[in-house]
Amino acid sequence: MKAQRVEQLDDRWLRVGGVAFFVGLSIYTFKAYEHPFSLATLNLLIESVVNSAATWETDRWILRRFQRRYPALHQARKRLLLAIPLCWLCNVLIDWAVMWVVDVTGFRPPYPWAVYMQTITSGLVIAFLITGIQEALFYFSRLLQAEKEKEQLQKENLQTQLDSLKKQVNPHFLFNSLNTLSYLIGEDAERAEEFLDEMCKVYRYLLRNNENELTNLATELQFIRSYFHLLKTRYGDSLHLDLAIEPSYEQSLLPSLTLQLLVENAVKHNVIHKDYPLTVHISTQPNGLLMVRNNLQKKVQHVASNQVGLSNIASKFNLLKQPEIQVTQTDTEFRVTVPLIQPKP
Structure with a gap:
């Protein structure tokens, strides 16, 4: 089925804010604020930015695909039921990939296996959070678009009806004028x-x-x-x-x-x-x-x-x-x- 083009609101600041939120959460979780100017904090910051940006953008991309395929407002449940499991899986894989790179390169202290397992739960929570925010924005943009289309349709319908009424006037006036002219020609x-x-x-x-x-x-x-x-x-x-x-x-x-x-x-x-x-x-x-x-x-x-x-x-x-x-x-x-x-x- 061909995807329908859907106009959406600009979400650039939302994406930046979302990434910043997750970075701040990582800094709080690892108590990096206790040593704000250390090399370890800088490395954590870099890792968090990469991980958070990759997670947010991936989840957003997945949800956008389903939004284009199922754009109607009443299809929100279907979109989320399809998008959330896929986002959950991708979140877990992204976390594992980032942690594996950290462990292999020694960029930061290696992660224990228990942390790998915790990402299964956290990945689901993050999937719900990101898709929920993005879907709310999509729903609002669709409402605005529907109202705009309704207003445009009403305007076009009004103009069509007015044009139809105006076209009735000219022949009527011409008919009466010609009748008068016909009368005068004989007089x-x-x-x-x-x-x-x-x-x-x-x-x-x-x-x-x-x-x-x-x-x-x-x-x-x-x-x-x-x-x-x-x-x-x-x-x-x-x-x-x-x-x-x-x-x-x-x-x-x-x-x-x-x-x-x-x-x-x-x-x-x-x-x-x-x-x-x-x-x-x-x-x-x-x-x-x-x-x-x-x-x-x-x-x-x-x-x-x-x-x-x-x-x-x-x-x-x-x-x-x-x-x-x-x-x-x-x-x-x-x-x-x-x-x-x-x-x-």
Whole structure:
């Protein structure tokens, strides 16, 4: 089975500290602190560093192999059951090898056979200690990695859903604009040409702005003024736009094209006639909200919809983990209130 690549925390200081601990333990066991500057103490120090480093690094290498082969958190028991016996055996062999070299070279006083036997017990204790520390570090690093992957997956999923929602807007806007252009061609060729020029400007801006997840209120208002110019070409004085925006909120953020969808929703579902003019009011509220409202004069006939209006806006705010939009309808008025997102400093 192919080993899985697992990101792990940097354990360099842990390894240095572990070796230092075992060296200090050897110095304490042999009471070398009583003669700190003697040749015997220096030899013991060298032997302890070699033995401790070899033991720690060997146990770490063995456990890392099993961690890569069985990386899941629930496989911790399996990793330890396989690693500890092997580490125990290697610890005993390393101790015996070091002591044998010491005995053969006369580097230090020879070890009695009883000490060789004691390493069987101490080797097991050390195997438990090293693998336990290394496994705890591995477990913690896997938790951090799992949380990071979860966060990245959520971010990618959010971006995918937002992109899907944004792609619904452009065809819808183009469809309505072409309908208007088709109407004007039959009524007034000159106005149709003028409308086509404005539509190109607006659509070019729309494409550029729709690439962004969020935009500031000032940019949205600039677009709405251009977009409303197209609507006025068709409806004339039967359609009005009233803006009451507090300048302090102009840099607040909201999902791109939110205002365009709300204005389009008002135009689509209401009668627009010189005897029944439609007025769209866009205003900021003291509590950091943006309200878009219009006088209610519903069309009698059924209006086809491809469901990219209010549901699209609500989905965007939901995906961005913002408060829900508020939709209110009375006998005379239709209101949609959306939260303004404060930019990060």
